[in-house]
Amino acid sequence: MSSTPDLNIERDVGNFHYDTSYEFDAGTGLNEQTIDYIADVKGEDDWVREFRKKALKIFRDKPVPTHWASKDLENIDYDKIRYYLSKGQRPSRTWDEVPDDVKNTFERLGIPEKERAYLAGVEAQFDSEASYSNMKEELSKQGVIFVGSTEGLREYPEIFRKWFGKVIPIGDNKFSALNSAVFSGGSFIYVPPGVKVKQPLQAYFRINAENFGQFERTLIIADEGSEVTYMEGCTAPQFETSTLHSAVVELVALKGAKLQYITVQNWSANVFNLVTKRGMAMDDAEIKWIDCNIGSRLTMKYPGVVMRGPGARGEVLSIALAHDGQHQDTGAKMIHAADNTSSNIISKSISIGQGRSTYRGIVNMPRSLKSCKNNTECDALLINSNSRTDTYPAITVRGNQSTVQHEASVSKVSAEQIFYMMQRGIPEDEAMSLAVNGFVNDLIREFPMEYSVELKRLIDLEMEGSVG
Amino acid sequence: MMITSEPTTTDNPSLEDPRVFQQHQDNLGIDVPWLTSAKQSAWSRYLELPSPLRTDEKWRFANLNRIREMGDFRPVPGTTPEVPGIVERSRRFNEVSGRLVLADEALAAAVELDPDLRKQGVIFTTLADAIVQHPDLVQRYFMQQTPELGSEKFEALHVALLRNGTFLYVPDDVEIDRPFVSYNWSCRDGGALFPHTLFITGRNARASLIEFQEAATEETRHLVVANAHLYAGDGARPVHTIVQNWNLNTLSFQLNTNNAQEETVTKSTLINLGSIQARQEIHGKIFGSGSNVEMYALNVPRGRQEFDQRTLQSHIAPRSRSDLLFKNALMESSRSIFSGLIIVEEDAQQTDAYQTNNNLMLSDKAEANSLPGLEIKANDVKCSHGATTGRIDESEIFYFLARGIPRSKAQELMVFGYFEEIVQKLDNAELAEYIRERLVHKFTD
Numbered sequence: 001m002s003s004t005p006d007l008n009i010e011r012d013v014g015n016f017h018y019d020t021s022y023e024f025d026a027g028t029g030l031n032e033q034t035i036d037y038i039a040d041v042k043g044e045d046d047w048v049r050e051f052r053k054k055a056l057k058i059f060r061d062k063p064v065p066t067h068w069a070s071k072d073l074e075n076i077d078y079d080k081i082r083y084y085l086s087k088g089q090r091p092s093r094t095w096d097e098v099p100d101d102v103k104n105t106f107e108r109l110g111i112p113e114k115e116r117a118y119l120a121g122v123e124a125q126f127d128s129e130a131s132y133s134n135m136k137e138e139l140s141k142q143g144v145i146f147v148g149s150t151e152g153l154r155e156y157p158e159i160f161r162k163w164f165g166k167v168i169p170i171g172d173n174k175f176s177a178l179n180s181a182v183f184s185g186g187s188f189i190y191v192p193p194g195v196k197v198k199q200p201l202q203a204y205f206r207i208n209a210e211n212f213g214q215f216e217r218t219l220i221i222a223d224e225g226s227e228v229t230y231m232e233g234c235t236a237p238q239f240e241t242s243t244l245h246s247a248v249v250e251l252v253a254l255k256g257a258k259l260q261y262i263t264v265q266n267w268s269a270n271v272f273n274l275v276t277k278r279g280m281a282m283d284d285a286e287i288k289w290i291d292c293n294i295g296s297r298l299t300m301k302y303p304g305v306v307m308r309g310p311g312a313r314g315e316v317l318s319i320a321l322a323h324d325g326q327h328q329d330t331g332a333k334m335i336h337a338a339d340n341t342s343s344n345i346i347s348k349s350i351s352i353g354q355g356r357s358t359y360r361g362i363v364n365m366p367r368s369l370k371s372c373k374n375n376t377e378c379d380a381l382l383i384n385s386n387s388r389t390d391t392y393p394a395i396t397v398r399g400n401q402s403t404v405q406h407e408a409s410v411s412k413v414s415a416e417q418i419f420y421m422m423q424r425g426i427p428e429d430e431a432m433s434l435a436v437n438g439f440v441n442d443l444i445r446e447f448p449m450e451y452s453v454e455l456k457r458l459i460d461l462e463m464e465g466s467v468g
Numbered sequence: 469m470m471i472t473s474e475p476t477t478t479d480n481p482s483l484e485d486p487r488v489f490q491q492h493q494d495n496l497g498i499d500v501p502w503l504t505s506a507k508q509s510a511w512s513r514y515l516e517l518p519s520p521l522r523t524d525e526k527w528r529f530a531n532l533n534r535i536r537e538m539g540d541f542r543p544v545p546g547t548t549p550e551v552p553g554i555v556e557r558s559r560r561f562n563e564v565s566g567r568l569v570l571a572d573e574a575l576a577a578a579v580e581l582d583p584d585l586r587k588q589g590v591i592f593t594t595l596a597d598a599i600v601q602h603p604d605l606v607q608r609y610f611m612q613q614t615p616e617l618g619s620e621k622f623e624a625l626h627v628a629l630l631r632n633g634t635f636l637y638v639p640d641d642v643e644i645d646r647p648f649v650s651y652n653w654s655c656r657d658g659g660a661l662f663p664h665t666l667f668i669t670g671r672n673a674r675a676s677l678i679e680f681q682e683a684a685t686e687e688t689r690h691l692v693v694a695n696a697h698l699y700a701g702d703g704a705r706p707v708h709t710i711v712q713n714w715n716l717n718t719l720s721f722q723l724n725t726n727n728a729q730e731e732t733v734t735k736s737t738l739i740n741l742g743s744i745q746a747r748q749e750i751h752g753k754i755f756g757s758g759s760n761v762e763m764y765a766l767n768v769p770r771g772r773q774e775f776d777q778r779t780l781q782s783h784i785a786p787r788s789r790s791d792l793l794f795k796n797a798l799m800e801s802s803r804s805i806f807s808g809l810i811i812v813e814e815d816a817q818q819t820d821a822y823q824t825n826n827n828l829m830l831s832d833k834a835e836a837n838s839l840p841g842l843e844i845k846a847n848d849v850k851c852s853h854g855a856t857t858g859r860i861d862e863s864e865i866f867y868f869l870a871r872g873i874p875r876s877k878a879q880e881l882m883v884f885g886y887f888e889e890i891v892q893k894l895d896n897a898e899l900a901e902y903i904r905e906r907l908v909h910k911f912t913d
Contacts, residue, residue: 397857399832
C-alpha cells in the first residue's frame with residue numbers, strides 16, 4: 001500500500017533553463033540599498049520608495065508565523081536570495097522584439113501560441129520584470145488598461161495609488177510586507193464601467209535564475225458593472241537550492257462588477273510559494289477565485305474576499321494536489337462586512353505518498369449583519385497509507401440573522417471501486433486516475449475549458465504509479 | 469446570604485502571594501511522599517510557565533482579561549464552612565449508588581455508598597481519603613494523562629493546590645445501574661477551588677458518575693480549576709456527566725481526559741449553565757481498538773457568559789470510533805468558542821471519527837466562534853466534521869403559527885427540541901428531567 005509514485009512528468013515541461021544575461025541585478029541579500037537600487041532602476045516616485053522602506057521595517061519586525069504555520073518556513077534564508085534581476089524595465093509589445101534567450105523560454109512553454117488561440121491579452125514576466133505585454137487593440141479602444149505594475153505606477157498613478165495597498169495593507173502578514181518592500185512585476189488592470197472583457201487576460205510568471213525571489217504585485221480594478229477574467233500560470237526550473245515566490249494580489253470589484261481570478265500553480269518542487277491574495281467586493285459585486293495548486297515545496301495561500309457592499313458575493317474554488325515532499329497549505333478567507341452578502345468555499349485536496357495538504361479558512365461575520373450566508377465544503381482524499389491531511393477552519397458569527405455551514409470529510413479511494421473497474425478490464429493505474437478525477441470533477445468543470453483539459457491531464461500524470 | 473472569608477487574610481494568602489504554596493503544604497494534612505513531590509514540581513512549573521497570550525492558537529478568540537486577574541483569589545482553607553442547607557440541597561435524586569458532598573472541598577456529610585457495592589470492592593470516597601487509604605491505586609492513575617490543550621499553567625496550579633475531590637473505582641466485571649452522585653459546592657467569597665475527580669472502571673465494568681458543580685449563594689466570587697479523568701479498562705462502559713452550574717461570579721476551568729482501552733463504550737457529557745467564564749478542555753484518548761468514545765456538551769450561555777471549549781479526539785489505536793456533538797444556544801451578549809480537533813495517528817487505520825458543533829443564535833448580540841479541525845495521518849479512515857451557525861428556521865416557525873401556536877411558544881418548543889438531542893443521551897431519567905427543568909429555568913428567568 002505504501003509504494004510512492006515518483007513520476008512528475010508534467011512538471012518537467014517547465015524544468016529547463018537557458019543561460020541569460022541580466023542588465024540589472026540588485027545582488028544577494030536584502031537591505032535599504034537593495035530597495036534604493038530597485039527604486040532607482042525603475043525611476044520610482046519618492047512615495048513608492050518610502051512605501052518600500054516602511055514595508056522593509058515591518059517585514060523585519062514581524063516574526064515568522066511558525067506558531068500556526070509550517071516550521072519549514074524557518075528554512076528560508078533571506079540573505080541568500082537575489083531580489084531583483086532584469087534585462088530592462090520596459091516590456092516589448094511584439095514577440096519579435098523580445099530578446100532571444102527569453103523568447104525561447106516562452107515559446108517552449110507555448111505562451112505565444114496560446115495567445116493567438118484564445119487570449120485577449122498576455123503579459124509574460126521573466127524573473128523581476130515583464131518582458132512582453134500586449135493586449136488586443138479593441139480593448140485599448142474601450143479604455144481597458146493591462147500593463148505590468150512598473151508601467152502602471154509610472155503611467156497611471158492616479159488610478160493605481162487609490163487602491164494600491166488598500167485591500168492588503170503592508171503589515172497584513174510577514175510576506176505581504178516583504179512583497180511591499182521589493183515588489184516588481186505583476187499586472188495592473190483597469191476595466192472601465194460597463195466593459196465586459198469576453199476573453200481572459202493572461203499573465204505568465206517565469207522564474208529563471210537560481211536563488212531568485214519573485215515578488216510580483218498585481219492590482220485589478222473592475223469598475224462598475226464591468227466583467228473580467230484573469231488567469232495566471234507559472235513555472236520555474238528545478239534547482240537544488242530553494243526559490244522564493246511571494247506575490248501580493250489585490251482585486252477591487254466596484255458596484256455590480258464581476259471579477260474572476262484563475263491560478264494554475266505549477267512551480268517546481270524547490271519553490272516556497274507564500275502568496276497573499278484578497279479582493280474587495282462592493283455593492284452587488286462578485287469576486288471568484290479559482291485556485292489550483294499542483295507544484296511548489298510549500299504553498300501558503302488563502303485567497304479572500306472582503307464583502308464591503310450589500311449584496312456582494314465571494315467564492316473560492318480550490319484544488320490542491322500534494323505529492324511527496326510537498327505541503328499545500330491553502331484555504332480561503334471570507335469577511336462579511338455588509339448585509340445580504342454571501343460566500344461559498346469549495347476545497348478539494350488530494351494527498352499522494354507523503355504529501356500533506358492543509359485547509360485553513362476564516363469565515364467572519366463580526367457585526368450583527370442581516371441575511372449573510374456562507375457555505376464551506378472541504379473534502380480530502382488520501383491515496384497512500386502515509387499521506388496526510390489537515391483541516392483548520394475558524395468561523396465567527398455574531399447575531400441571529402445569518403447562517404453558516406461548514407462540512408469537511410476525509411476519505412480514500414475504496415478498494416471496491418478499484419476492484420469494480422479492474423473487473424471490467426480497466427488497468428489499476430487508470431482506475432485510480434478515474435476515481436481521483438471523479439473526486440475533483442465537479443470542481444474542474446468550473447474552470448475555463450482550456451484549463452480544465454490541461455488540469456485533467458495533469459492529474460492523470462500525477463497519479464501515474466501511485467497505486468501500490 | 470453572604471459568606472465572608474474566614475479565617476483572616478494573614479493565614480490565608482492569595483494566589484499572587486509567594487507564601488501561598490508553603491501555606492497550602494503546611495495545612496494540607498496529607499503526608500504522602502509521591503503527592504508532596506508531585507505538588508512541589510507542579511508549583512515550580514506553574515511559576516515557570518508563561519500566561520497565555522491571544523496570539524497563542526490554543527487561546528484564539530478567548531477573553532484573557534479575567535484570567536490575568538485571578539491573582540486575588542485565595543485557596544479555600546480545608547475546613548467545612550458554615551452553610552446551612554447544603555446537605556439537604558444535595559439530595560437531588562432518589563435512585564443512587566452513592567453520594568458525596570463537598571463544601572469548599574471539605575466533606576459536608578458522611579459519604580454514602582451502597583453496602584453491597586462496597587462488598588464487591590467498589591471504592592467511592594473523597595480523593596483525600598483515597599490518597600490515604602489506597603495510595604497505590606490513586607498513584608497509578610493520578611495525573612497520568614492530561615488534556616494538553618493550552619491550560620498547562622492552570623493544570624500545574626491545580627496539582628500544586630488541590631486538596632480534595634471525588635474518587636470512584638469500579639472493579640472488573642462489576643456492573644452498576646444506579647449513578648454515583650457527587651456535589652461540589654463553592655461557598656466562601658473569593659475562594660479558589662481545585663477539585664479533582666478520578667473515575668476508574670475496570671475490565672468489563674459499568675458505572676455512571678454525575679457531578680454537580682454549584683455555588684451556595686449567587687453573590688460570592690470564585691475561581692475553580694477542576695480536573696476530571698476517566699479511565700475505561702477493556703470492555704468497560706463508563707458514563708460521566710458534569711453539570712456545571714457555578715454562580716455567575718465564577719471563573720471556572722475544567723480540564724478533562726477520557727482514556728479508553730479496548731472495546732469500551734465511553735460516554736462523557738458536559739452541561740454548562742453557570743460561570744461568567746468557563747474554559748473547558750476535553751481530550752478523548754483512544755488507546756485500544758474496538759472502542760466507541762462519545763463526547764457531548766450542551767451549553768446555554770446568557771448575559772455576558774463566555775464558554776470556551778477545546779476538544780481533542782486522539783485515535784492512537786486502529787478500528788475505534790469517536791463521536792463528538794457540542795451544541796450551543798446563545799442568548800443576549802454571550803460568547804462561545806468551540807475549537808475541536810480530531811487526530812488520527814499513522815497506525816489508527818479504519819478509524820471512524822465525527823465531530824459536530826451547532827450554534828443556535830438567539831440574540832443579535834451573541835457571538836459564536838467555531839474552529840473544527842482535523843489532522844489525519846492514516847488513509848483508511850472515515851472522518852468528518854460539521855459546524856453550523858444559524859437561527860431558528862422561520863419556515864418551521866410558520867408551521868407552528870399556521871396551527872395557532874403563538875410565536876413565543878413556538879420558539880420555546882424549537883429551542884427545547886434543539887436541546888433534546890443531548891438530553892436524551894443522558895441515559896438517566898432523573899437526570900434528564902432535572903436538566904430539562906434547569907434549562908426552562910435559565911430560559912424563563
